[in-house]
Amino acid sequence: MNDPIATIYDLLETVMDPEIPTLSIVDLGIVTGVALNDAGEPHVKLTPTFSGCPALKMLETMVAEKLLESGYHNPRVSTSFEVAWNSNMISEKGREALLKHGLAPPPKHDGYIELDVLSDIACPLCGSRNTTMQTPFGPTLCRSMHYCKNCSNAFEAFKPVT
Amino acid sequence: MELTEKHVEGLRELLYKMADDLLIIGHRNSEWTGLGPVLEEDIAFSSMAQDKIGQSLAMYELLHQLGENEPDIVAFTRNDKQFHNCHLVELPNGEYDFSLARHFYFDHADAIRFAMLENSSFEPLAMVAKKFKGEIKYHTMHADVWMKELANGTEESKARMQSAIDSTFPMALGIFEEGDYEKELIESGIFQGEAALKEMWYQKISETLQRCGLQAPELESVQNAALGGRKGFHTEHLQPLLSEMTEVFAIDPTADW
Numbered sequence: 001m002n003d004p005i006a007t008i009y010d011l012l013e014t015v016m017d018p019e020i021p022t023l024s025i026v027d028l029g030i031v032t033g034v035a036l037n038d039a040g041e042p043h044v045k046l047t048p049t050f051s052g053c054p055a056l057k058m059l060e061t062m063v064a065e066k067l068l069e070s071g072y073h074n075p076r077v078s079t080s081f082e083v084a085w086n087s088n089m090i091s092e093k094g095r096e097a098l099l100k101h102g103l104a105p106p107p108k109h110d111g112y113i114e115l116d117v118l119s120d121i122a123c124p125l126c127g128s129r130n131t132t133m134q135t136p137f138g139p140t141l142c143r144s145m146h147y148c149k150n151c152s153n154a155f156e157a158f159k160p161v162t
Numbered sequence: 163m164e165l166t167e168k169h170v171e172g173l174r175e176l177l178y179k180m181a182d183d184l185l186i187i188g189h190r191n192s193e194w195t196g197l198g199p200v201l202e203e204d205i206a207f208s209s210m211a212q213d214k215i216g217q218s219l220a221m222y223e224l225l226h227q228l229g230e231n232e233p234d235i236v237a238f239t240r241n242d243k244q245f246h247n248c249h250l251v252e253l254p255n256g257e258y259d260f261s262l263a264r265h266f267y268f269d270h271a272d273a274i275r276f277a278m279l280e281n282s283s284f285e286p287l288a289m290v291a292k293k294f295k296g297e298i299k300y301h302t303m304h305a306d307v308w309m310k311e312l313a314n315g316t317e318e319s320k321a322r323m324q325s326a327i328d329s330t331f332p333m334a335l336g337i338f339e340e341g342d343y344e345k346e347l348i349e350s351g352i353f354q355g356e357a358a359l360k361e362m363w364y365q366k367i368s369e370t371l372q373r374c375g376l377q378a379p380e381l382e383s384v385q386n387a388a389l390g391g392r393k394g395f396h397t398e399h400l401q402p403l404l405s406e407m408t409e410v411f412a413i414d415p416t417a418d419w
Contacts (some may be wrong), residue, residue, distance in 0.1 A: 050297060051290075052216020081220070081286075084293040113299055115307070135202040136300050137209040145202075161296040 008034045008042055008067075015066050018055050019140060023097040025059065029089025032082065042067055043076040047085045049161070050141040087160045099124050103143065104157035111162050121157050123148035131155075169350045172343025173284060174228060175246070176353055179341070179392055180275070181221035182247035185237055186400070187268060188214030189407050193255055206304055207261075213297050220290050227286065238411040242400040248336040249388040252400040259326035262312070266305040266327075267334035270370070271363045273298045278359065283351035306370055313374040324376050331379040336388035338363075 012031055013024045025031055025046070033045035044063050048056055060077040067075035087106040090098070095105035104124045107117055119133045128150030136144045136159065143156045165173075191211035198204030222233035230236060250268060255261050276298060279291035312319040338360040347353040368378040390396070410417055 048216075048293075050213065050216065051220050051293060052212040052214070052297075054212075081289040081293045084289065084296075086296060113296075115303060135206060136303065137202070137206040139205075141209055141212055159300070162299065 004036055005034050008036075008044070008072075011066060011070055012044065012063065015059075015062050018058055018062070020098065020101050020103065022101045023094055025063070027091045027094030027097055029091065029094065030059075030085055039074075040072070041074040041076070042072050043078070045082070046077065046079045047081065047083050048079060049085050051081075052141060086162055087158065090158070098158050102155065104146070104155060106158045106160035109160050109162060113160050113162055117160060118144060121146055123151060123153070124155055124157075125153050126151040165350060166346075168343060168346045169352065170228065172341070172346040172350075173287075173352055174225065174230070175341045175343055176347060177221055177225050177228075177287070179246040179248075181218045181225065181236075182245045183251050183268075183272075183337075184214045184218035184221060186245070186247045186403065187251040187264075188212075188218060189403060190251060190253075190255055191265075194261070199258055210265075210301050210304070213301070217294055217297070220293075224286055224290065234411070238408045238415075240404075242396045242404060243394045245396065245400060245404070246392050246394065247396075247400075248333075248339065248391040249397050250330070250333040250336055252391070252397060252403060253333065254399055257326075259312075259322045260330060262305065262308050263323070263326035263330040264334075265301070266309055266370075267330060267367065268337065269298060269301040269305050270366050271334070271337045271359065273302050274362050274366065275359055278354050278362075281351075282353060287352070306374075309370065309376065310374045313376045320375070327371065327376055328379050332384050332386045333388045335360075335384060336391055339387075339389045339392045341392055 009026060009031070012034070013026045015025050017023045017025060017028055028049070030046050030049060031044065032047045035043045037043070044067070046059060046063070056079055060079060063077045064075045088108055090105065098105045102124050104121045107120065109117060118136060119131075120129065121131055121133070122129050123131050126148060128148055130149045131146050132149065134145045134147055134154070138145045138156050142159055144159050145154065146157055147154050188211045191207045191214060194204060194207035195211070196204065198207055218237070219233055222236050225236065226233060250264055253264070273295070276291040276294045280288055280295065282288040282291065309323065312323045314320070338356040340356045344355050344357075348355045364378070364381055371378045
């Protein structure tokens with residue numbers, strides 16, 4: 001018999017980040033809790049990557065729709081800061097998914113980030129670490145922009161966040 | 163510790179001034195969108211605007227949980243007298259040197275404020291503060307990089323940065339204008355108070371400026387700190403900003419986009 005909570009997690013692994021289609025919200029690390037009440041209605045808790053992330057409302061809707069499609073009744077999806085997201089919460093699978101999308105995964109951190117951490121990023125295209133950061137502010141809040149001196153390509157990285 | 167009516171009043175006052183600071187500086191930052199001196203700077207101020215406005219929303223949500231109106235109503239239907247932001251954040255962007263000096267002063271104060279609030283006895287605020295810390299780190303890093311670059315650029319860039327640092331300082335001190343409930347906030351462990359924040363902030367900015375080869379103005383020399391914002395007294399620049407910010411909402415409060 002399958003664990004009913006694990007079944008929901010499996011389902012959530014098919015809900016992809018709207019801007020990174022290779023990355024599920026579970027691997028991104030933003031699903032912070034799943035519960036079922038006595039009536040079998042699910043409650044999924046999410047935490048934002050950035051508090052100003054414009055995809056938040058969209059993610060809540062996507063999760064609710066996925067649960068409805070799969071036969072759950074009255075799904076509840078809530079976003080809160082109860083568990084603060086940080087970039088170490090991206091799973092190994094999630095880091096591979098970022099690479100697959102051409103984004104350098106964030107360097108693991110120990111709760112403290114300085115400029116030199118941001119400059120030491122491997123190019124997602126050729127793997128070289130001979131890169132420089134152009135700007136920590138990229139096309140979305142969670143991305144920074146870099147340049148690879150080895151293969152002469154510009155690339156984006158998912159930002160480390162404490 | 164059981165919160166009394168006065169503690170809750172103090173908490174509300176604290177949340178309002180933080181939320182309003184973030185909303186208004188967010189709006190000012192967004193005015194650099196399309197106008198930044200280089201593309202990267204354009205994107206930097208636009209990104210910071212997005213962070214600030216997202217953070218202000220989280221603050222207005224906390225206020226909503228304390229019984230205040232919905233965030234959109236609170237943000238879009240008050241006039242300038244009902245705003246509690248400091249003057250520093252409402253001033254027009256002006257030249258880039260002023261924008262950077264303001265950014266430097268404000269974000270260092272905010273970074274320290276939220277680091278202090280991580281230990282707040284009001285748990286929902288502590289959780290939000292913990293979240294903001296990682297975001298604000300990028301803001302102070304950006305400000306510090308430019309302080310250093312311009313202080314070590316040309317003679318002109320250094321002189322202009324020092325002059326902006328000097329002339330913006332009295333405005334920055336308005337950040338720390340005390341409210342009516344400092345004592346209650348401190349004794350309840352909600353917040354360590356503006357005086358403590360100001361001291362830590364001054365030490366931080368002095369050290370950073372010194373490392374860049376610039377000098378922080380003397381704290382004691384300031385006779386004209388820009389006070390009043392926390393009590394609803396503003397410069398002539400806030401109401402036009404609010405009128406522009408709320409234009410769509412005023413035409414159609416149910417508009418969705």
